[in-house]
Amino acid sequence: MTNSHQAAAAIPHVHRDDVGARMGMWLFLFTEVLLFGGLFLAYSVYRYDYHEQFRLAAMDLDTGIGTLNTLILLTSSLTVALSIAAIQKKNKFLAMAMISFTLLLALFFMINKYFEWSGHIAEGLYPKSPELLNMKNGEIIFYGLYYVMTGLHGLHVLVGMAVLSFMLVFIAKDKITFDNYVKLENAGLYWHLVDLIWIFLFPLFYLIH
Amino acid sequence: MEHEKHEHKAHHPGYGIYILVWMGLLALTSITVTVAGIDLGAYTLFVALLIAAIKSGLVINIFMHIKFDEPIFKVFLSLSGFTLFVIFLLTFFDVIYR
Numbered sequence: 504m505t506n507s508h509q510a511a512a513a514i515p516h517v518h519r520d521d522v523g524a525r526m527g528m529w530l531f532l533f534t535e536v537l538l539f540g541g542l543f544l545a546y547s548v549y550r551y552d553y554h555e556q557f558r559l560a561a562m563d564l565d566t567g568i569g570t571l572n573t574l575i576l577l578t579s580s581l582t583v584a585l586s587i588a589a590i591q592k593k594n595k596f597l598a599m600a601m602i603s604f605t606l607l608l609a610l611f612f613m614i615n616k617y618f619e620w621s622g623h624i625a626e627g628l629y630p631k632s633p634e635l636l637n638m639k640n641g642e643i644i645f646y647g648l649y650y651v652m653t654g655l656h657g658l659h660v661l662v663g664m665a666v667l668s669f670m671l672v673f674i675a676k677d678k679i680t681f682d683n684y685v686k687l688e689n690a691g692l693y694w695h696l697v698d699l700i701w702i703f704l705f706p707l708f709y710l711i712h
Numbered sequence: 713m714e715h716e717k718h719e720h721k722a723h724h725p726g727y728g729i730y731i732l733v734w735m736g737l738l739a740l741t742s743i744t745v746t747v748a749g750i751d752l753g754a755y756t757l758f759v760a761l762l763i764a765a766i767k768s769g770l771v772i773n774i775f776m777h778i779k780f781d782e783p784i785f786k787v788f789l790s791l792s793g794f795t796l797f798v799i800f801l802l803t804f805f806d807v808i809y810r
Contacts (some may be wrong), residue, residue, distance in 0.1 A: 522782055529785060535790040540796045547800065548807050566745070574742050579736040584775045592722050688777075695776045702767045706760035710748035 504601065521685040528689040532696050535659075539700050542652050547709060549644045556641025561711040564649075568619050569709030572612050573701065579608035580698040583667070583691045593681040595674060602671045605694070609664045616657050649708055659697045666690045704710060725780065733774045740767050 550557050555603030586601035623646075630650055635643055670690045673679040679687050744763040752759060773779040778786060 523766060523798055525781070526785070526788075529788060533788070536792055536796065540799065544803055548803065551804075551807060568747075570741065570745055574738065577734065577737045577741065580737075580771060580775050581730055584730045585727055588725065588727050588730065692776055698775075699768055699771055700773070701766050703761075704766055706744055706748070710744065710760055711756075 518655035519683075521688075524685045525688060525692070528692050529648070532692060535696055539652070539655070542648070542655070543684070543703065543707075546648050546652070549648065550707075553639075553641025553644065556639050557645050559709050560638075560642040561624070561708060563623075565619065566709050568615055569705055572615050573705045574702050575612045575615070576698045577610050579605045580695050582608065582649050583694045587684065587687055587691055589683045590674065590679060590681055591689060598687075599671060599674050602667055602674070606664055606667055606671070608653065608658055609667075612660055616653070652704060653708070656697065656700055659700070663690075663697050665695050666693060675680070724776075725774065729774060733770050736770055737767055740770075 563643045582601045586598045586605070587588060589595075589597035591603060623629060629635065629645055635646055664695065667690055670687050673686060740763050744760055747759055747763070748756070773787070778789060
């Protein structure tokens with residue numbers, strides 16, 4: 504005990520608390536869960552009220568694109584987890600390669616989203632469009648929720664891409680190393696949350712038949 | 713001292729378990745897409761949510777390290793999950809019996 508105290512006094516003290524840092528990240532993620540939770544609650548209540556109209560409105564969504572984006576996000580979660588395992592094993596190159604691959608997958612996700620939304624807009628299905636306002640209440644609400652929830656999720660994907668880009672730079676500059684990688688862990692937690700939200704968005708919007 | 717012990721106690725899963733979990737997630741995705749094509753009536757939503765819950769469990773426990781992290785994280789997570797559950801429960805109590 505005394506020995507380690509003396510040793511600790513000899514080197515300049517750098518405050519570091521990895522468990523505390525992760526706890527802070529989780530507390531932030533809980534606020535995110537409540538943010539999306541409110542939207543999922545609105546979805547549930549309106550789906551309960553307009554069961555049949557939700558089903559009809561969902562027919563226009565492309566299950567193929569939804570499934571593809573699910574596979575992309577699940578794989579990107581894997582590559583983030585692998586990058587943390589790589590940095591723990593002192594494999595800097597693999598860690599950077601995995602994050603770069605994650606960014607690429609995130610970009611594919613957003614490109615799919617772009618084509619998907621462009622398709623809806625070309626069909627005249629966008630908030631307040633004359634086409635949409637002619638539909639029944641349940642269908643209008645379905646598309647409102649669809650745009651808000653997948654839009655907010657897409658915004659999180661963009662933020663996640665920005666955060667992961669910083670992590671790439673940190674690893675390159677050795678600010679993240681095998682014995683100090685809590686930044687990467689927290690960025691990973693954020694990315695997994697984005698994946699988690701999509702895991703629920705996917706069946707609720709794309710798989711109603 | 714206490715702090716140092718925590719840093720080194722953390723269990724580091726290898727590449728293998730992550731790839732295994734990823735394959736499990738892909739399998740569950742193909743199951744949920746296939747099942748969605750079958751008419752299960754009132755159970756459709758239940759099955760879809762059950763599969764989503766299993767997928768979340770895998771992501772939270774393995775990818776997000778909850779299984780290997782300090783127990784306090786499980787407590788916090790349960791508390792936030794329970795809060796969300798209560799919000800849903802009370803809202804539906806109102807919506808259904810209105």
